[in-house]
Each structure stands twice: as structure tokens, then as C-alpha cells.
Amino acid sequence: MELRHLRYFVAVAEELHFGRAANRLHTSQSSLSQQVRNLETELKVDLLRRVRRHVELTPAGNRFLREAREILAAAERAAGLARETEREESKKIVIGISPETDWVFLGKALRLFREHAPTVEVLFQNLTPEAQIRALQGGRIDIGFVGLPIEAAGIVSEVTARERLVAAIPEKHPMARSGRIRLRDLSGEAYTLWPRHLSPGRYDLLLSIFRQAGFGPPIAMEGDLPSTQTVLGMVAAGLTVALVDSAIKQKAMPGVVFRPISDRGVLTESGVIYRREDPSPLLASFLHEVRLTPRRRTESETGVKKRIAIVPELRRAPLRARRAR
Secondary structure (H helix, E strand, C coil), X not given: CCHHHHXXXXXXXXXXXXXXXXXXXXXXXXXXXXXXXXXXXXXXXCCEEEECCEEEECHHHHHHHHHXXXXXXXXXXXXXXXXXXXXXXXXXXXXXXXXXXXXXXXXHHHHHHHHHCCCCEEEEEECCHHHHHHHHHCCCCCEEEEEECCCCCCEEEEEEEEEEEEEEEECCCHHHHCCCECHHHHCCCCEECCCHHHCHHHHHHHHHHHHHCCCCCCEEECCCCCCHHHHHHHXXXXXXXXXXXXXXXXXXXXXXXXXXXXXXXXXXXXXXXEECCXXXXXXXXXXXXXXXXXXXXXXXXXXXXXXXXXXXXXXXXXXXXXXXC
């Protein structure tokens, strides 16, 4: 049994579809199917039921999935420790960023951090939320700034901002004249969403919001990772509408208007993710500044403005770089 067999099986088990899993792994569907069959042959057990247009996990597959995830996470941790040992001493912190990163908040946190650690090198890697999880487990980044929720073995998340979503709609849309709109008023529109495998938690959150409003929207774009400008360009062209963070209003382009949503619970969260058992004092110090950084004020569901409080403060960690063991 090889790690690649486990990765292939986990992708199919999470997508429940060979085609989507093949796209996620950048391989052919036939090759992926054969690798999973080879794994089942080696284990002498059926992990999946192949049904029309999708697959289902067998009871054995469900149990194997939990263990496979743990094995892959352990392998990534081992690789990360090896890299860290090679460096011996770390004087840098590597931050994962994504299209969902709150740059205003991140900038404030970095300014606080640099006041106490001016010699530490700060590096960035532009990664999707899913890729940030793999990079954290593999020790290639120290912390990630992503949209939440996110769940992964060995990964901790903390909320840094919670805000209401707004509707981005074409300026010639009938609803563009409204001061505030309801989701069901846009129930017949095509929406643009990030592909699910790039940020499953955010994708599922948006779909749950639509379902609570009583409909499941047709999705106009779901392929490679679209940029904010691509999404807004499609809206400006009248091809789609989108639910976006209110901060995106700063990137407005001609032909797009933003309208507040009157429905309750149309909220989104962003935050940080990091390894659960990371002893790095540099990471501890940076997290301390993250927790002290003022949050952007936003309307709560009752219309009262307030700050979002998250995790209790930690005592400032020493900034002396530790020697890897």
C-alpha cells in the first residue's frame, strides 16, 4: 500500500464522485478508478459502492477513511519535522494567504508583530484553503489566513472576523434600485461560487444560506479558482450575481452594485489556521499579536455594531528562535 493510494481514496471518498476527484488530483478518471480498485484488491475489501453518477462509502470504507486521513496527516507531519530539523533554527514565519484573506486585518497584525520581532523574515505563499491545510500538515507554512469554517486533522482554527454578506448584482438588475433585498427575491438568478474542493466549509455555508431561504441556486461558475475581479466582471456583464464579503466593495468596478441582505444569518467568518501541536515560539508570538489586533467593526444581526472577541490572550512567547530537535 502506498501513500498515493490513500490520497486517491480520500479524494474519492470526500467528493463521492470519480470525475470531481480526478480533477482535484489532476489525473485521469480511468487512472484514479484503477488505483482505487488496486487498493481494494490489496485490502481484500470493498471500500466504495459504485452507483449511477456517483459513489458511496461502504461501512468498511467509512472506517478506512478515518484511518487514512490520520496516516496522511502523520506523513505530512514527519516530512515537516524533517525540513525543520534541516533548518536547525528558524528566523522566519511563512504565512498562507488566499482570495478570502482579510488583508486589512493581516496588515494590522503584522505591524504589531514587527514591533516586537523586527528581524524575523515574513514570507507569503498564495494557496487555496485546501492547499494551506496540506502545507500546514507538511510544515511548509506556519499559519494560514482563510475563510471559515475549516476542519482537518491536527489543524486548529480561530475566528478573526465575522461580517454580513452583501449581494453583488448588475447595476441594470431590477433589484439594483432597492435599498435592501431579500435572498428569495434573487432565487431565480445564477450564482457564482468557489469550487467546493478549494474551500469546502465556505462552499457549504453559502449553500446552507440559500437553502434556508428556500432555494438552491444554479451555479454559473465552478471550475478553476476564479479571482475576485473575474467574479465582479461576470456580475458587471449581467451573467451572474454573487454573495460576497462587504470588504469586496472596495474593489468595485463599473456595472456592479452592492446591496445589503435583509435576511437574518447571512454571515461569513474568516480567521487563522495553524498546527495543533506546533511548539514554535515565533508562531506563538505571532498568534499573540493576532489575538490583540483590533477587529473590523461590523453590523450584528440586531443592527448593533460591536467587536468580535475570540480567544483569551496568551502570555507573550519569547522571540528567541528555538533549536529544532
